[in-house]
Amino acid sequence: MPLSDAAAWDAYIAAHPDATPFHTRAWCEAITKATGHRCHLVTARDADGALTGLLPLHHIRSPLFGQALVGSGFAVDGGILADNAAVAATLAGGAADLARSLGVPSVELRGGPLPGGAGWTREEGIYAGFARDLAADDDAELLAIPRKQRAEVRKAFESGLTVTTGRSEQDRRDHYRIYATSVRNLGTPVFHKSLFSCVIEAFGDDADILNVRNDSEVVASILSLTWRGTVMPYWGGGTADARRLRANELMYFALMRHARAKGCTRFDFGRSKLGTGPFAYKKNWGFEPQPLVYARWLAPGETARDTNPNSAKYRLQVDLWKKLPLWAANRIGPPIARGLG
Numbered sequence: 001m002p003l004s005d006a007a008a009w010d011a012y013i014a015a016h017p018d019a020t021p022f023h024t025r026a027w028c029e030a031i032t033k034a035t036g037h038r039c040h041l042v043t044a045r046d047a048d049g050a051l052t053g054l055l056p057l058h059h060i061r062s063p064l065f066g067q068a069l070v071g072s073g074f075a076v077d078g079g080i081l082a083d084n085a086a087v088a089a090t091l092a093g094g095a096a097d098l099a100r101s102l103g104v105p106s107v108e109l110r111g112g113p114l115p116g117g118a119g120w121t122r123e124e125g126i127y128a129g130f131a132r133d134l135a136a137d138d139d140a141e142l143l144a145i146p147r148k149q150r151a152e153v154r155k156a157f158e159s160g161l162t163v164t165t166g167r168s169e170q171d172r173r174d175h176y177r178i179y180a181t182s183v184r185n186l187g188t189p190v191f192h193k194s195l196f197s198c199v200i201e202a203f204g205d206d207a208d209i210l211n212v213r214n215d216s217e218v219v220a221s222i223l224s225l226t227w228r229g230t231v232m233p234y235w236g237g238g239t240a241d242a243r244r245l246r247a248n249e250l251m252y253f254a255l256m257r258h259a260r261a262k263g264c265t266r267f268d269f270g271r272s273k274l275g276t277g278p279f280a281y282k283k284n285w286g287f288e289p290q291p292l293v294y295a296r297w298l299a300p301g302e303t304a305r306d307t308n309p310n311s312a313k314y315r316l317q318v319d320l321w322k323k324l325p326l327w328a329a330n331r332i333g334p335p336i337a338r339g340l341g
Helices: 006-015 025-035 085-102 138-144 147-157 169-186 193-206 247-261 277-284 312-321 326-337
Strands: 039-045 051-062 066-071 106-109 120-133 162-166 207-214 217-227 230-238 266-273 289-298
Touching: 006 025, 006 051, 025 039, 025 051, 025 193, 039 085, 051 085, 066 085, 085 106, 085 289, 120 277, 138 147, 138 247, 147 247, 162 169, 162 247, 169 193, 169 207, 169 217, 169 230, 169 326, 193 207, 193 217, 207 247, 217 247, 230 247, 247 266, 266 277, 277 289
Parallel strands: 066 106, 230 266
Antiparallel strands: 039 051, 051 066, 106 289, 120 266, 120 289, 162 207, 207 217, 217 230
């Protein structure tokens, strides 16, 4: 199906109960606009020509990390979306055929039905997702948080920090500064700022930024998506002072409050790698980890690309990256991060 067939794409996503924001035309077009990675749409149709399944794949190219078709780019979910298992198998075969025709050695799927058959493998034991229903009000939300973390949230209430939400250019500049600082401190290259703006513009009121301020200075910031009653904190971070000020505690609790005001009933804390600080932090909030299983197709004789910053392969680079001045990390980082997909 051509990407220009917007109405059919949008209608299928709107009707399918398992669709995610990462299947949408809004996401796929935003990623292509911000990164230049072309989006291919693998589809299946019935005898009457109606869509029965689709799989958006971004063609990620990187001199450092190699090539892959990723469903979908820069997402934590997505993958095959189909009416039934037979259609899902057809889409998986179409994805492998597309990779062969483009000379791409790998297809990476993050979510959806997991394909089997020649060339396909499953990857598990790396990531877990964290999601639960929101409580009815602030008091109930506090009681849903385990005692030790609840005490930290209560202390954040007394810190004098303030919270704002918005989508303005100033909100975006503040968010990018905080996010870029945070990922530099973790040793990870930052995405180009256009990625965040393109996603915000594509999702409209279903994407916004929540900033936490100490006096007038932003010390923590999160860009979130809203999808079918679920708020998804997606890109966020804090300054070196954020932990001392408990800004992150206030940020996530305030986001829960903000989400309820928008009519949301569920909070998706996102994925984290097993054994990491973020994994433990989300458990401390009372979220139970749910194992995530991904799928990968490899052409014969090929090896999977390695984009894991925790890999021993990148240990030295990560340590060096943490020492870069922020201006240098922000200049060098986006061309590298563009290839992560």
